Amino acid sequence: MKIKTIIARGISFLVVFCTANALAQNPIIRNQYTADPSARVFNDRIYLFPSHDIPPYTNKNKENWFSMEDYHVFSSDNLTDWTDHGMIVTQNKVPWVKPDSFSMWAPDCIARNGKYYFYFPSTPKDTTIARGFTIGVAIADKPEGPYKVQPDPIKGVKGIDPNVFIDKDGQAYLYWSQGNIYGAKLKENMTELASEPVKFDNLPEKGLKEGPYLFERNGTYYLTYPHVENKIERLEYAMGNNPLGPFKVTGVIMDEAANGCWTNHHSVIQFKKQWYLFYHNNDLSPSFDKNRSVRIDSLTFNGDGTIKKVIPTLRGVGNTPAKAKIQADRYTSLSTAGASVAFLDAADAFKGWKTILSAPKAFVSYDGVDFGTKKLKKVLVQANAPTGGAIEIRIDRIDGPLLAKVKVASGTEWKMAEAALLKYVPGTHSIYIISTQGTPVEIDWITFE
Ligand code: FUB
Numbered sequence: 001m002k003i004k005t006i007i008a009r010g011i012s013f014l015v016v017f018c019t020a021n022a023l024a025q026n027p028i029i030r031n032q033y034t035a036d037p038s039a040r041v042f043n044d045r046i047y048l049f050p051s052h053d054i055p056p057y058t059n060k061n062k063e064n065w066f067s068m069e070d071y072h073v074f075s076s077d078n079l080t081d082w083t084d085h086g087m088i089v090t091q092n093k094v095p096w097v098k099p100d101s102f103s104m105w106a107p108d109c110i111a112r113n114g115k116y117y118f119y120f121p122s123t124p125k126d127t128t129i130a131r132g133f134t135i136g137v138a139i140a141d142k143p144e145g146p147y148k149v150q151p152d153p154i155k156g157v158k159g160i161d162p163n164v165f166i167d168k169d170g171q172a173y174l175y176w177s178q179g180n181i182y183g184a185k186l187k188e189n190m191t192e193l194a195s196e197p198v199k200f201d202n203l204p205e206k207g208l209k210e211g212p213y214l215f216e217r218n219g220t221y222y223l224t225y226p227h228v229e230n231k232i233e234r235l236e237y238a239m240g241n242n243p244l245g246p247f248k249v250t251g252v253i254m255d256e257a258a259n260g261c262w263t264n265h266h267s268v269i270q271f272k273k274q275w276y277l278f279y280h281n282n283d284l285s286p287s288f289d290k291n292r293s294v295r296i297d298s299l300t301f302n303g304d305g306t307i308k309k310v311i312p313t314l315r316g317v318g319n320t321p322a323k324a325k326i327q328a329d330r331y332t333s334l335s336t337a338g339a340s341v342a343f344l345d346a347a348d349a350f351k352g353w354k355t356i357l358s359a360p361k362a363f364v365s366y367d368g369v370d371f372g373t374k375k376l377k378k379v380l381v382q383a384n385a386p387t388g389g390a391i392e393i394r395i396d397r398i399d400g401p402l403l404a405k406v407k408v409a410s411g412t413e414w415k416m417a418e419a420a421l422l423k424y425v426p427g428t429h430s431i432y433i434i435s436t437q438g439t440p441v442e443i444d445w446i447t448f449e
Contacts, residue, residue: 024080024318025330027283027293031084031350032072035292036106036211036265037278038163040143042116046271047143048074048082048278049109049118053291054102066290068104071120073144079271079296080318085144089120095151096136098125103133106211106265109143110164110190112172116140117190118147119162119174130158135176137191156184156193161265164190165214165243173243177210181225183244200245203238204229211265214243220305223247226264232256233264235279237307253299254310257281261289268299275299276317277310284349319368319428322376322448328366328433329353329443338362338435344444352444354384357391360438363398367430371448375424381417382444383408389441395429403431408441421448 027034033053040047054067070090076082091097091104107120118138124130135157138147159178164186166172172186174193181203185194200223203209207228214223221240226233235254238247257264259281266279277299285291296317300308314330329341329352338359345351355364379393388410393403404419435441 024296024316024320025327026295026297026312026314026316027281028082028296028316029074029084029294030284030352033284033291034072034074034294035263035280036161037280037294038106038108038213038267039269039276039278039296040109040111040267041269041271042111042143045075045077045143046079046269047109048076048294049107050074050280050294051104051106051292055291056288064288064290066105067102069102070104071107071118073109075144078318079276080320088140088145088147089118089138089149091122094122094136094149096124096126096129096134096153097122105133106161108163108267110166110172111143112166112190114141115190116143116147117164119164121160121162121176124153129153132158132178133160134158135160135162135174139190150191154191154193156197161211163212163214165216167216167243171243173214175212175214175223177212177225179208181209181212181223183212183214185244198244200238200247202246203227203249204236208233213267215268216243217270217301218305221247222268222307224253224266224268226266230256232260232262235264235266235277235310239305250306252309253277253307254279254312257312259286261292263289263292275301279312281312286349315367319370320366322369322371325382325445325447326366326369326431327352327445328364328431329355330366331355331364332367332430333365335361335363338438339364355433355443356440357389357433357435357443358438358440360435362438363432363434364443365398365430365432368428369395369431370428371424371426373426376421376448377424378418378420378449379404379406379446380449381406381408381446382414383417384412384414384442384444385410385439386412387439388437389435389439390437391441391443392432392434392436393446394432394434395425397430398432398434400432401425405436414444 034050036051101123134153136153140147159176163175224237240247280292282289339362385408406419
């Protein structure tokens, strides 16, 4: 991790460049909590503007509730390697935000005429502006900042979860939520409303709706939003022919989280011809769902423009070089018997996960491993097998070509087991790690040399 101080407009900023804990598997950022991801493509690079959850003990007023003090921006040119550009806006440096309110909720950012406009909701200290939340703007010359906070929030907006869309004709729109979802035109200056807010009436009436995100594809406007149809949020969408509706409720983008994470919040982008859904879950904080983590999965459309439901994965997106540390615990598939995933250290989720294979033929598979074109000769497995164990590495199928047989010596310490490759197959393949002996083998990561 590199840290450097940048002086701009007389203010000093600590900028943290960090790639070590940010990956293409889910969750994508593993050294801090991130939520409410707004992803944008600026200059062929993806910029991610998430919320930044912190543990509630830092916010004594609101135990068991969201604690959100500031925002970081991240970027990537391949969805796999992410750079943390550090903190861009923090609550106590925003003149209109109630100090120490820890309510810097879901943001968004958009580019216009060479400037970057970062929109964020928070609690105003002046309750005549709004009793709950309102929305402010910070402006920068570069997506990673430094951002200059506007002294006042946007007049006429009460609510959370700002989202901005600029149509092909150059008209900008602001969307937000306050129980329902609202939209209005923005003036050219991007900091004032240019029309009265419209409440979108055709959306589900019962159950909280929030987190609007509008995008356009082939002339159709998709208003997407988390909605509590049952007990917790799922991602839904409505389609229309105009940025301010009317919209027709069309379907579900992602079902409720299987682990019960109450919120979900998303954005949709197209990058190098593929569409992606950014969303969140509480992977790094399973017992407290207000400490969330951003995930990415691919999104596809049907021929009629409707969205195919996205099934959340741990594997995420992008290929993984065979020479990288392959975290098979972010698996594509796991056998139903004798295979499981657990934290490496139950007291520190940020250390990551391990896969445990504990029955004969138990397996884990991980797709998109790029073996390149240059012959690789051995496999290394960071493993632990208290009574000793044995695994096989195959590609493409559970009974596919055998790459290696690896023995793991007994002992309670993690150790590197290695074996020569019996075969080298260039190109991109799924790998299958299969228990052959059935005695428990824990795997942190594997790599090829
Ligand atoms: O992150 C705080 C709030 O939770 C967001 O503003 C909502 O969209 C939900 O994700």
